[in-house]
Amino acid sequence: MPNILLADDHDLVRDTIAAYLEASGEFKVLTAPNLDTALEKMGGLDAIDLLILDYNMPGMNGLDGLDRAHKAFPAVKLALMSGVANREVANAAMTRGANGFIPKSLTAASMVNAIRFVLSGERYFPFDFAAPEAPTARDEAFADLSDREMQTLEQLCIGLSNKEIARNLGIQEVTVKLHVKNLLAKLGVSNRTQAALLAKERQLF
Amino acid sequence: MPNILLADDHDLVRDTIAAYLEASGEFKVLTAPNLDTALEKMGGLDAIDLLILDYNMPGMNGLDGLDRAHKAFPAVKLALMSGVANREVANAAMTRGANGFIPKSLTAASMVNAIRFVLSGERYFPFDFAAPEAPTARDEAFADLSDREMQTLEQLCIGLSNKEIARNLGIQEVTVKLHVKNLLAKLGVSNRTQAALLAKERQLF
DNA sequence: GGCGGTCCTATACTTTGGTATAGGTAACTA
DNA sequence: TAGTTACCTATACCAAAGTATAGGACCGCC
Numbered sequence: 001m002p003n004i005l006l007a008d009d010h011d012l013v014r015d016t017i018a019a020y021l022e023a024s025g026e027f028k029v030l031t032a033p034n035l036d037t038a039l040e041k042m043g044g045l046d047a048i049d050l051l052i053l054d055y056n057m058p059g060m061n062g063l064d065g066l067d068r069a070h071k072a073f074p075a076v077k078l079a080l081m082s083g084v085a086n087r088e089v090a091n092a093a094m095t096r097g098a099n100g101f102i103p104k105s106l107t108a109a110s111m112v113n114a115i116r117f118v119l120s121g122e123r124y125f126p127f128d129f130a131a132p133e134a135p136t137a138r139d140e141a142f143a144d145l146s147d148r149e150m151q152t153l154e155q156l157c158i159g160l161s162n163k164e165i166a167r168n169l170g171i172q173e174v175t176v177k178l179h180v181k182n183l184l185a186k187l188g189v190s191n192r193t194q195a196a197l198l199a200k201e202r203q204l205f
Numbered sequence: 206m207p208n209i210l211l212a213d214d215h216d217l218v219r220d221t222i223a224a225y226l227e228a229s230g231e232f233k234v235l236t237a238p239n240l241d242t243a244l245e246k247m248g249g250l251d252a253i254d255l256l257i258l259d260y261n262m263p264g265m266n267g268l269d270g271l272d273r274a275h276k277a278f279p280a281v282k283l284a285l286m287s288g289v290a291n292r293e294v295a296n297a298a299m300t301r302g303a304n305g306f307i308p309k310s311l312t313a314a315s316m317v318n319a320i321r322f323v324l325s326g327e328r329y330f331p332f333d334f335a336a337p338e339a340p341t342a343r344d345e346a347f348a349d350l351s352d353r354e355m356q357t358l359e360q361l362c363i364g365l366s367n368k369e370i371a372r373n374l375g376i377q378e379v380t381v382k383l384h385v386k387n388l389l390a391k392l393g394v395s396n397r398t399q400a401a402l403l404a405k406e407r408q409l410f
Numbered sequence: 411g412g413c414g415g416t417c418c419t420a421t422a423c424t425t426t427g428g429t430a431t432a433g434g435t436a437a438c439t440a
Numbered sequence: 441t442a443g444t445t446a447c448c449t450a451t452a453c454c455a456a457a458g459t460a461t462a463g464g465a466c467c468g469c470c
Contacts, residue, residue, distance in 0.1 A: 010288050015313030016221040023228065083215050108220030146446060159399030161426070173426095175448055181428060191456090192427075193398045194364030200405060351416060367457070378456095380418055386458060396426090397457075 002119050003047060005030045007038040008054040008081070020108055026116070035059030039072055048076050050119055052102065055082035055089065063092055070097050079118055090125065100124035142204065144186050152179040157196045157204075207324050208252060210235045212243040213259040213286070225313055231321070240264030244277055253281050255324055257307065260287035260294065268297055275302050284323055295330065305329035347409065349391050357384040362401045362409075 004027045008014040011033070018029045030048070032038035036059050042048050051069055059065060069078055079100035080093045090101040100118040102111055103126065114124040145153065148169070155165040162180065166173040180192060189195050209232045213219040216238070223234040235253070237243035241264050247253050256274055264270060274283060284305035285298045295306040305323040307316060308331065319329045350358065353374070360370040367385065371378040385397060394400050 010309040011312045012222070012307075012309040012316055013218055013288070016225040017217070019228070019313060020221040020224050023224070083218070102217075104215040104217040107216045108224060111217055148447065156398070157402070159394065159396060159402055161396065162428095163426080171447090172449060174450070177428065178448085184428085189364065191364060191366065193361070193401050196398050197362070197364055197401060197405065200402065353417065376417090377419060379420070382456095382458065383418085386460095389458085 001026070001028050002049040003028045003030065004050045004052065004115070005032060005038055005041060005048045006052045007032040007035060007057060008052075009033050009057045010054075013054075017108075017111075021112065021115070024112055026112075033058075035065045035068065039069065042073050042076065048073070050077045050079060050099075050115065052079045052081050052115075055080055063089070063096055066093060066096050066098055077118055079115070079124070094123070094125055101126065142187070142199075142202065145183055149179050149183040149186070152176060153183055153195060153199055153204075156180070156192050157199050159196065206231065206233050207254040208233045208235065209255045209257065209320070210237060210243055210246060210253045211257045212237040212240060212262060213257075214238050214262045215259075218259075222313075222316075226317065226320070229317055231317075238263075240270045240273065244274065247278050247281065253278070255282045255284060255304075255320065257284045257286050257320075260285055268294070268301055271298060271301050271303055282323055284320070284329070299328070299330055306331065347392070347404075347407065350388055354384050354388040354391070357381060358388055358400060358404055358409075361385070361397050362404050364401065 004021065006014060006018055006021075006029060008017070008031075014031050014033070018031050021027050021029045030041060032041055034057055035053065038051065038053070042051065051073070053060065053065060053069065057065070063080075066078060066080065069076070077099040078097065079102055080090075080098050081102040081104065082089065083104035090103075093101055100114060100123060102114055102124075106114065106126070114126075117124045151169060152165060155168060160168070162173050162176045166176045169176070180195075184190065184192070184195055187195055187198060189198060209226065211219055211223055211226075211234060213222070213236075219236050219238070223236050226232050226234045235246060237246055239262055240258065243256065243258070247256065256278070258265060258270060258274065262270070268285075271283060271285065274281070282304040283302065284307055285295075285303050286307040286309065287294065288309035295308075298306055305319060305328060307319055307329075311319065311331070319331075322329045356374060357370060360373060365373070367378050367381045371381045374381070385400075389395065389397070389400055392400055392403060394403060
């Protein structure tokens, strides 16, 4: 019987999903409340076949958690689970070596199918996991940002002033203004607050 | 056997929690993906004893959904479920007539106990539902905001300018500036972007 | 009545944010 | 080689944001 390790910081979600999977009689399910204890458990006696990671969890900053798990246990199959992630996140997860992506919009039965599929060595990646996912013209816009504009946006997302950003990046305030103006245009918003809100909404930082 | 209606927009979470509750053999569980269909189902044949609402769900803007449900079916017990809500939200829910508050940090077994408790007519309200909940000096700060300041903050969170806010609220731009200045001070932040970010982080709007 | 609070407005001011234009460097590319 | 792009800087200007102070209207409260 395959061993599954499920890492999610919400006890309720974790317990119930684990119970549901166990009830199918097909899997043995271990759980962990965060990435670190998950990795510890994987070093233990039980050989884990599949690690399911929640996207929003202590220790998982963005997709870096995937990399950590993959590096530590390259042989173990990885699946990312998320309630909010959009297609971009799913895509990024797959390119980083994940074997599956499980949106929480899935039904419980579909999840079991997906897990079975992944365990059999396939990659499960529901391209249609949600409504057509609004054109996302804006998500593409983020890709158009230059390095400096990206760094500037990151600082905007902490609510810093142009002056502070200039100091942090080691450039002049005028230059920051330029970057801000350009990134506002690229993102199609009209001021820094909207830019910060948009970036946060897209879970960029 | 008591009838429970569980409303959550995440299929996976909803299905597994419902399955877990059903498996206890103590309840009959119906489900709905949003508030509207939940209210529809309650108008049907089955008499619902307890309605469990997810805090973040289409149709639930903040706690208004609680009010709607309570007005439509005053006799039905209400519980709010949330993965992110802080103590303030829980408190507000209770003062609005909810019979229980179920944080997703609860274990599955505790949830069943809580539901049993609520169905017996008690109010379940775990004051200690999370880590000591970081001093949250700032969460209290939100309570200090006057009505107008709150409305102003709400508009800030869409990235509007003072001029636009003034138009929306039907007051002068100077007045908006005053409200902004005051709310910045109360929240302990130094500009509108930080205020918007903070409010969003606390899931206020 | 007076007191305190919220809300609104006004004038006046400083700082910050955003735009426009122009010019310079370096790196990569056709 | 010339052209493109990202990056940096400069000057200048206008708009928006934020601060300070003062005053009036309304309310509930002691």
